[in-house]
Amino acid sequence: MDSTGTQISTDIKNYLAEVTSANRVSKKSLQIAEHIIEVNIVGNQDESFYTAAMSHLLLKDNHQAADLSIYTCDQVHCSDVPLPPSIQEFIQDSEEKAKQHPLGATYEIKVGSFFIQYKQQVQTLTIIDYSEGIAINWVYDADLLMEWEKSFPFRSILYYWFNKFGYIIIHGGAIGTRHGGVILAGKSGSGKSTATLACLGGSLKYVGDDIVLVHLKTLIAYSLYNVAKLEVHQLKLFPTLANWVSNPETMESYKANIFIDNHQPEWLIHSFPIKAILLPRFLGRIDTTIIQATAADAAKALFPSSMEVLTITDLSLFRNLSDVSRRLPNYWIETGTDTRQIYKTIETLLTTV
DSSP states (O other), rough: OOHHHHHHHHHHHHHHHHHHHOEEEEEEEEETTTTTEEEEEEEEEEHHHOOOOGGGGBBBBEEEEEEEEEEEEETTTSOOOOOOOOHHHHHHHHHHTTOOOOOOOOEEETTTTTTEEETTTTTEEEEEEEEEEEEEEESSSSSOOOOOGGTTTTTTHHHHHHHTTEEEEEEEEEEEEEEEEEEESSSSSSHHHHHHHTTTTSSSEEEESEEEEEEETOOEEEEEOOEEOGGGGGGGGOHHHHHHHTTTTTHHHOOOOEEEETTTTGGGOOOEEEEEEEEEOOOOOOSOEEEEEEHHHHHHHHHHHHHHHTTTTOHHHHHHHHHHHHOOOOEEEOOOOOHHHHHHHHHTTTTTT
């Protein structure tokens, strides 16, 4: 490790020692895929902000060593422990560069075993030390974060850390059984959430409707979050889900969020082998039909929206998504107004692929 990396390593160790000794630390253990993730919530923060979306992955009695330990630090709600000078310098440089971007920007550097990312618009900092299996999720004030951040916490950390072990995170829905399921891909508003949620309550189980972890070699999809998201006008299609909306006061601006694990945990499944990729498009007819799509169609549906939702700059994601799309059958699912047909169509498809 060069001198810069050595300095950052020393700074981070000293910072974590100081901030954890000066604050209460609440520990939670999660199992994601085959890995144990420890979440350390530092200071007087709202724990549910970081754990509600991942409650279905919590381990009640964990005695295994963590593969990754995440420390979440909120500058306002922690004791006044400043970030180390080397990290403050990176943030200051990022803020200067961001002045050229009216909507803010994301900046990243890699130094030795460290990956550091700063999102200027929301003032959040991600630090990963791959050699130590430690990550820091720092925010200036979690109370100022957008409501939707609660629905997919730590997504940058999880993307970059799991990527080292042959996984990617995609923007898509995932529904199926332990024997196999489908990924539903498309930009926001394409109908993937409607198609995914139309399958709830039957034999098909929910892995996710927005962000899903995929192992590149085995093509197994793993659940990360149990939050269903719907536009307000879509709630009339799902009256049961409408009764479970957790954010009625902000859903007009941020979509309605439904934490499924709080209401129907039996609808959830942690993983399944992927059998096909479906690309929803709503044509306004009653019936739902499936027609062949190409691998290029699937990659185009997956890549731009995944980059946007994950707020990452890793262009290798396109190569990985293209590879996944070539290895699986791809279909357009032309969804109709009879949502019951969506479920039946997907269930039937899974008996043939």
